[in-house]
Amino acid sequence: MKEFVIRxxxxxGVSTGGVETSVIVPHLHLAFDSGRGQSPLIEIPTLLMTxxxxxxxxxxxYYVSQRCLRHLPxxxxxxxxxxxxxxxxxxxxxxxxxxxxxxxxLQGVDYNTHYPLYGxxxxxxxxxxxxxxxxxxxxxxRVRKLKKEFSHFTGPEIAEKKxxxxxxxxxxxxxxxxxxxxxxxFLLDNxxxxxxxxxxxxxxxxxxxxxxxxxxxxxxxxxxxxxENAAALQEVDRLVLIHFSPRYSRDKIESALKRHxxxxxxxxxxxxx
Numbered sequence: 001m002k003e004f005v006i007r008x009x010x011x012x013g014v015s016t017g018g019v020e021t022s023v024i025v026p027h028l029h030l031a032f033d034s035g036r037g038q039s040p041l042i043e044i045p046t047l048l049m050t051x052x053x054x055x056x057x058x059x060x061x062y063y064v065s066q067r068c069l070r071h072l073p074x075x076x077x078x079x080x081x082x083x084x085x086x087x088x089x090x091x092x093x094x095x096x097x098x099x100x101x102x103x104x105x106l107q108g109v110d111y112n113t114h115y116p117l118y119g120x121x122x123x124x125x126x127x128x129x130x131x132x133x134x135x136x137x138x139x140x141x142r143v144r145k146l147k148k149e150f151s152h153f154t155g156p157e158i159a160e161k162k163x164x165x166x167x168x169x170x171x172x173x174x175x176x177x178x179x180x181x182x183x184x185x186f187l188l189d190n191x192x193x194x195x196x197x198x199x200x201x202x203x204x205x206x207x208x209x210x211x212x213x214x215x216x217x218x219x220x221x222x223x224x225x226x227x228e229n230a231a232a233l234q235e236v237d238r239l240v241l242i243h244f245s246p247r248y249s250r251d252k253i254e255s256a257l258k259r260h261x262x263x264x265x266x267x268x269x270x271x272x273x
Contacts, residue, residue: 014038017055029046029117029118032050033048036059042072046075049083051080053181056181084106114172126190128183129183135180136178136186137178138192139176140174198237201239207256220243238268
């Protein structure tokens with residue numbers, strides 16, 4: 001797994017389309033997808049699964065087994081509701097194979113629920129558009145923000161008036177979104193995705209040899225669609241593109257991003273290769 005820092009936030013990750021995808025957020029003690037179950041994942045107590053394809057989910061049995069072997073509490077595993085029963089059956093078979101009853105907390109997500117994390121952070125699952133039931137996740141931070149009706153106040157006015165009235169409200173601010181595998185609608189249809197400070201979004205194809213129609217047929221996003229919808233990404237501080245097809249070299253990907261993305265968006269984009 002590669003360690004990288006985005007906006008002073010450390011991540012560990014690996015992502016190649018059809019091979020393996022998993023991204024860990026150490027300070028939140030969570031991971032998006034299991035990939036094939038690399039060792040840094042084992043220490044992470046919360047696993048947010050986007051869907052059941054093997055390059056994203058084959059590491060789940062290994063993750064559960066290794067936590068038991070190390071006498072760690074059973075991990076919390078969240079997944080699309082349609083995946084809960086099949087994944088539970090897979091884990092039951094692995095318990096039979098290993099002749100050991102492994103502990104884990106598996107639950108299908110409720111799309112209307114904010115699930116608590118550490119401190120002021122929570123997460124919410126957001127439906128995505130793929131070939132199988134899938135969703136992405138947005139991480140929120142609870143912050144106090146000046147109410148709109150008081151936004152014209154100066155600093156001294158705020159200091160004086162807050163002695164006698166409540167000028168602030170608590171809001172859920174989207175800080176990190178992880179798309180999983182999806183068509184571009186995941187971005188276009190969800191305001192909190194477009195407002196996230198850091199957005200991990202899949203970008204499987206980047207050239208004319210694999211056209212947009214092919215990407216959409218297989219439930220993926222093409223670089224050309226991201227470029228065409230650059231206006232939808234105006235509020236994103238950092239766009240991290242993941243899940244590139246293994247047919248592309250790093251140079252090919254970087255060249256395509258520079259050629260097709262508008263300069264402002266290109267300056268805010270990281271290709272995770």
